[in-house]
Amino acid sequence: MKSISIHGATGSIGLNAIDIIKRHPDRFNLRVLIGGSKIAPLVQLAKEMNIPYVAIADQTQYKALKEALPTDTTVFAGESGVLEASALNVDVCLAAITGSAGIRPTYTALSHCKSLAIANKESIVAAGEQILAKAKQCGTQIIPVDSEHSAVFQVLRSDKLDDLESVTITASGGPFRTLPIEQFSSITKEMALKHPNWAMGPKNTIDSATLMNKGLEIIEAALLFNLSANKVKAIVHPQSIIHGMSSYVDGTTLAHLSLPDMRTPISYALGYPERTTCDVPTLDLIKLATLTFEAPDHQRFPCLKIAEDCLRADQFHRIVMNAANELAFNKFMNNEIHFTQIPEVIYDILESAKPHRINTISDIISLDNLIRGEI
């Protein structure tokens, strides 16, 4: 029986994880729920599943949450409350807070869990060095949850890294893969929020539309698997069936395929090293009939190139890029900028940012806040 905590319990990843946990009461014991600001689903889940520890990031909701839950539930609120809940000991922590808000809770959880299922790619992009060093120090296993990284993790399991030539992650290409570049200026928020294959939260969905998601993932893969920038590639595969691949010196490529359903990689991360049934049907390649592959179009999707350049640069540039992307995402969601301005905003911020020395998580958070204009 594994005890579990979920950071980001009411988001898309969190809810999928709970779907899996409910199917296996004999294997998983959900102990800690951490939510952002949505109180109603958090209360419902906590009551239904009898969760002893519940935290909410929005400090103003403390009283309402406390009153809505049974008296024996321990309730936490605010930034420090989330960190307090992150420090509760569990077997598996699912880190699924979106964006740089996840950095500190993820970092805190590392010394209080046996394995960290990481869905918060931004924390690796911005704070990968610190997180990986601490995981090593604590003996905590990091298991990726992003479908691409779960795929690569699985296909890398049985070979020596010496024999590895490269790792490839796939991109669906998003909703604008075939849209002529002349029409990019008329892309609306509603259009960008419709992903052709994956059901995900808004940040991931917009990042997929700009291909920044694949840029973040290339960085995440390089850090998680300790690979140089030239060993991590992205290709466009519109059907989203092959998620990740590893290629070896003998001409072999190993690939992970599944339907685009996040329950497959989430169940893998929760149940590792055993696999866990999760109601996702086995792939039927005869029914799918055709898989296609193409090169990413850097002209229409400049974010991918920005991310590749930042991976080749240093941690400072990655933190700035990640924060600038979150800023641009928020501006786009608030109708303050057009879709085509997202890479422009990121590029301009990267050009003008003044170098900072990065050592600690505090260095990272303050640079992130500075870029996002929050201090």
Next chain:
Amino acid sequence: MKSISIHGATGSIGLNAIDIIKRHPDRFNLRVLIGGSKIAPLVQLAKEMNIPYVAIADQTQYKALKEALPTDTTVFAGESGVLEASALNVDVCLAAITGSAGIRPTYTALSHCKSLAIANKESIVAAGEQILAKAKQCGTQIIPVDSEHSAVFQVLRSDKLDDLESVTITASGGPFRTLPIEQFSSITKEMALKHPNWAMGPKNTIDSATLMNKGLEIIEAALLFNLSANKVKAIVHPQSIIHGMSSYVDGTTLAHLSLPDMRTPISYALGYPERTTCDVPTLDLIKLATLTFEAPDHQRFPCLKIAEDCLRADQFHRIVMNAANELAFNKFMNNEIHFTQIPEVIYDILESAKPHRINTISDIISLDNLIRGEI
């Protein structure tokens, strides 16, 4: 440094293996060559690579072989000579004799090598039980060389068999995948010997044209990986890029991809568990662009169904089927029967064969000889 013996040294698999061994004089030491009847290439290889032990199955060539080789080369000939050479101790024995002629040498080699690289699928189809039991008893690792089985072996390495749902091997569909059934009666030997993707020996190539090759491979997979008949599937994949897959209870399918070049699986079997460079380029999926999949057509290719039925039956039926297929292959190559008569010959022999109790390798060989009309 691994010492190597090659059974079937002048065939397609043998020559590809020698290509790899020559590239790695620091890793492989070729000690034993066993050929069938082609004396000239055997002599050339033995001299060029300074091989101490050389055997030829054709007894009549003993004198010519002995005279053509340096005096310090040990020469063996005839059936018993081949078995004598099979009993020389090496690290890796590559069993690449075609057809049931390989059964005894393969069985003999098992107790004289640390790992047996098995390319002789017919020996597993007919004598799988005995070969696998002896390998277990001797502690000899069996590593498949068929591209499909090498693929499955690799994707099965890191998971528990409990989590496995099924294994899928792919078939190119052969040269007649799209030929209308009305034209099957006009298929010539020359047409059947032209495989669209793979360069292989004549037996394998004709078996690929009838899809019996895939039938033999389904049986081989079930025996090698200890899977029930309903857990092994074949699908048609005309590009021959994905070779084998394993599907798990969580919706995951792991796949092995490579260009259709036998040097990839041969190098894997020789160098296992390390990978070995072999001049096969890394897959470029962007260049390949499209992979397609379809169901096998049992109407036009009845051999696949015959093999599946024999797998569900017993070892007796598999031995008869394998021998009948070799008989039909020989008749087709001698222009004695048409292409469409191959499954008819096999079916008729299966229908009329009188049951035999099978225990020993001798039981298998005598039944095989009986069916092929050799006794």
